Amino acid sequence: MAVTAVAAPRSAGRAALVALRPRQWTKNLLLFAGLLFAGKIGETSLWLDACVAFVAYCAASSASYLANDVRDAPHDRAHPVKRLRPIASGELPVRLAIAFAVVLACAAFGLAAYLGPWSIAFMAGFLALQVAYSAGLKHVVLIDVLVIAALFVVRASAGAEAVDVHISPWLLICTGLLALFLALAKRRAELVLVGADETPGRPVLEGYSLALVDQLVSVVAASTVIAYSLYTFGARDTKAMMATVPFVVYGVFRYLLLLHRHDLGEEPENVLLTDAPLIVTLVAWAATSAVILALT
Numbered sequence: 001m002a003v004t005a006v007a008a009p010r011s012a013g014r015a016a017l018v019a020l021r022p023r024q025w026t027k028n029l030l031l032f033a034g035l036l037f038a039g040k041i042g043e044t045s046l047w048l049d050a051c052v053a054f055v056a057y058c059a060a061s062s063a064s065y066l067a068n069d070v071r072d073a074p075h076d077r078a079h080p081v082k083r084l085r086p087i088a089s090g091e092l093p094v095r096l097a098i099a100f101a102v103v104l105a106c107a108a109f110g111l112a113a114y115l116g117p118w119s120i121a122f123m124a125g126f127l128a129l130q131v132a133y134s135a136g137l138k139h140v141v142l143i144d145v146l147v148i149a150a151l152f153v154v155r156a157s158a159g160a161e162a163v164d165v166h167i168s169p170w171l172l173i174c175t176g177l178l179a180l181f182l183a184l185a186k187r188r189a190e191l192v193l194v195g196a197d198e199t200p201g202r203p204v205l206e207g208y209s210l211a212l213v214d215q216l217v218s219v220v221a222a223s224t225v226i227a228y229s230l231y232t233f234g235a236r237d238t239k240a241m242m243a244t245v246p247f248v249v250y251g252v253f254r255y256l257l258l259l260h261r262h263d264l265g266e267e268p269e270n271v272l273l274t275d276a277p278l279i280v281t282l283v284a285w286a287a288t289s290a291v292i293l294a295l296t
Contacts, residue, residue, distance in 0.1 A: 012096075015086035019069060019097060020062040023269050028057040030152060030175065031159030036286070038165035039293040046163040049115060053162035056111035057155060060123060063104035064130035066097045071134055115162045122158035126151065141207030145183035152179035170231035177224040181252070182268045184220060185259050188213045217259075221252050238296040247285035254278055 010018065031053045035041050069076070069087040076088035086092035105127065112123040129151055138144045156175045160167035191210050228248050232241035254277055272278055 010086065010091050012092070015091035016096070016100060019066055019086040019092050019100075021065045022062075023273070024061060024065065025058045026269050026273065027152070028054050028061065028155060030155045031057060031162065033156050033171065033175075034160030034163050034165045034167050036290060037167060037171055037293060038160070038163075039296075040163065040165055041290055042294065046165075049162045049164075050159065052111050052114060053119070053159055056108045056115075056119075056123065057126070057158065059104040059111070060108035060127055060130070063101040063108065064127065064134065066101040066104070067131070068134040070094055070097050070101075118161050119158060122154060122161060126154045126158070129154065139204050141204055144204050145180055145187065148183040149176045149180040152176060168231060170227065170234075174224060174228045174231060177220055177227055181217065181220045181224055181255075184213055184217045185255065186268060188217060188259060217256070221256060225249055225252060238292070240292045240296055241289065243292065244285055244288050247281050247288065251278060251281045251285070254281065 032050050035043075035046060035050055040046055066087075069085055072082075073085075073088045073094070076082035076085055082088060087094065087097050108127070109120065109123055112119040129147060133144070133147045133151075137147050153172050153176045156167060156172055187205065187208055188210065190205055191208060191213060194205060225245075225248060229242070229245050232245055233239060254275070255271070258271060258275060272282070
């Protein structure tokens with residue numbers, strides 16, 4: 001007789017922490033890009049502002065996830081994985097989730113206010129995009145992935161504003177393209193999952209096909225490498241940053257390999273945190289970039 005394993009109920013505190021999706025906070029490390037690419041990583045006085053911005057966007061992101069999960073709870077309950085989310089499973093009451101979301105959003109704006117009026121504007125834009133995405137844009141084919149890319153561009157811009165440094169438009173383009181690449185890869189992984197297991201997917205998937213997404217992924221992957229190469233060649237006085245291009249090329253190729261061979265990509269943050277070659281590549285790219293920018 002087969003026995004089905006049932007996950008033990010989580011405590012209220014544990015459920016609330018899981019609902020905040022702390023793994024997703026890795027996306028907000030992009031707020032430190034301004035320090036890195038402006039060659040300011042040695043100026044400790046700026047790290048406080050960068051850390052405040054990071055915490056603010058972690059709070060804003062978690063507030064958005066809570067609001068999104070409250071809205072999507074009925075749909076999530078029909079999904080074999082998403083039904084285990086704290087709100088969908090009933091472990092985190094809806095009223096408590098909404099209260100947490102309001103508190104986190106207020107905290108995010110409070111921290112942004114500490115950084116200045118432009119930081120408040122970026123935060124308002126970020127949360128407005130998040131609300132628009134959850135309210136309906138995530139169901140619009142192509143617009144859904146473009147909004148995700150825009151959110152990353154806002155993060156990069158907000159990070160530069162927080163420490164009052166200039167960020168190259170080329171880097172913003174690279175950021176948007178890389179985010180678009182990951183978003184499309186996620187859609188591909190979801191399509192594969194739906195096709196293989198007949199798992200209920202998000203409604204927007206009905207507007208995509210595996211062939212279309214594969215073409216889009218290829219185009220955006222190539223565009224990302226080209227844009228980054230152009231940045232290293234012409235965006236700075238030194239051409240030394242061209243030495244970091246191989247890291248970007250390998251990282252994109254490695255992700256494509258995992259996407260096609262192992263059908264990974266539905267949760268990009270898990271792939272980036274668990275695949276050893278990708279982790280080594282990211283560390284090597286960051287270290288090499290930091291050394292070049294500090295010396296030049």
